[in-house]
Amino acid sequence: MSGIKLSYRVDGDNFSSAGEASEQVKMRLKQLGVDSSIIRRVAIAMYEAEINMVIHAKGGMAYVEVEPDRIVLSLQDEGPGIADIELAMKEGYSTAPDTIRALGFGAGMGLPNMKKYTDEMKITSEVGKGTTVDMIIYLSAK
Numbered sequence: 001m002s003g004i005k006l007s008y009r010v011d012g013d014n015f016s017s018a019g020e021a022s023e024q025v026k027m028r029l030k031q032l033g034v035d036s037s038i039i040r041r042v043a044i045a046m047y048e049a050e051i052n053m054v055i056h057a058k059g060g061m062a063y064v065e066v067e068p069d070r071i072v073l074s075l076q077d078e079g080p081g082i083a084d085i086e087l088a089m090k091e092g093y094s095t096a097p098d099t100i101r102a103l104g105f106g107a108g109m110g111l112p113n114m115k116k117y118t119d120e121m122k123i124t125s126e127v128g129k130g131t132t133v134d135m136i137i138y139l140s141a142k
Contacts, residue, residue, distance in 0.1 A: 003065075003066075003067070004028075004032070004065070004066040005063070005064070005065050005066075006024075006025060006028065006063070006064040006065075006066075007061060007062065007063050007064070008020075008021035008024065008025075008061070008062045008064075009059070009061060009062075010050050010053045010054065010059045010060050010061065010062055010075070010077075011054070011059050012053065012054055012057060012058030012059030012060075013054065013058060013059075014054060014059075015054060015103065015105075018047075018050055018051055018054045019047050019050055019051070021046065021050055021062045022042075022043050022046035022047040022050055022062075023043075025042060025043070025046060025064050026039055026042070026043045029042060029066070029071070032066065034066075034071075034139070035139070038071070038137060038139060040117075041117040041118065041137050042064075042071055042073070042117075042137055044113060044117045045073060045113070045114045045117045045118050045135050045137070046062065046064075046073055046075070048109075048110040048111075048113045048114045049062070049073070049075040049110070049114055049133055049135075050062065050075070051105060051110060052110045052111070053075060053077050053079070055096050055100050055105060055106060056077075056079050056080065056095070056096070057077035057078065057079020057080070057130065057131065058077075058078075058079060059077065060075060060076050060077030060078065060079070060130070061075070061076050061077075062074075062075045062076075063075075063076070068139075069138060069139055069140065070119075070136050070137060070138045070139060071136070071137045071139070072134070072135070072136050073118075073133075073134070073135040073136075073137075074132060074133070074134045074135075075132070075133045076130065076131075076132045077130050077131055077132075078129065078130040079130050079131060080127065080128065081125045081126050081127040081128055081129055081130055081131055082123065082125040082127075082131055083127050085123050085125060088111055088123075089111050089112060089115065090108070090112070091108060091109060091112045092107070092108040092109070093108045094106045094107060094108035096108075111123070111133075114133065114135060117137075118135040118136060118137050119136050119137055119138050120134075120135065120136040121133065121134070121135045121136075122134045122135075
C-alpha cells in the first residue's frame with residue numbers, strides 16, 4: 001500500500017462538483033483495505049478543505065499520498081490567502097459572503113474540523129498568493 005500518489009483538480013465556484021475528490025479518495029482507500037474509521041477522517045478533512053477552496057480560492061489542487069503508516073493530504077490554492085490563521089481556526093469564524101451562507105456553507109467549521117479529524121495539520125498562507133493546508137492521518141494510533 002505504500003507509495004500511492006493521487007492528485008485532483010478542485011474547481012472553484014462549482015458547488016456541484018465540490019467533494020468529488022474526497023469521494024474518489026474514499027473509494028480508493030476502501031479498495032486498498034484501509035480501516036473505515038481512517039477513511040471517514042480522511043474524507044471529512046478533505047471535503048472541508050475542498051469546500052474552502054471552492055468558497056474562498058476559486059479552486060486549486062488536492063494531493064494525496066498513501067504511505068505505509070499514514071495518509072498525507074496537501075491542498076493548495078492560489079486564492080486570496082488567510083490574513084490571520086489563528087482567527088480563522090476559531091469555530092464559527094467565517095469570511096464567507098451571505099450568498100454562500102444562504103447555500104448552507106460558510107459556518108466557520110471547515111478549518112476546525114480539518115484539525116479535529118487529522119493527527120497533524122499545518123497551514124501556510126500568504127495574502128494575495130494563496131494557501132496550502134497539509135494534513136496527516138496516521139494509520140495506527142500514535
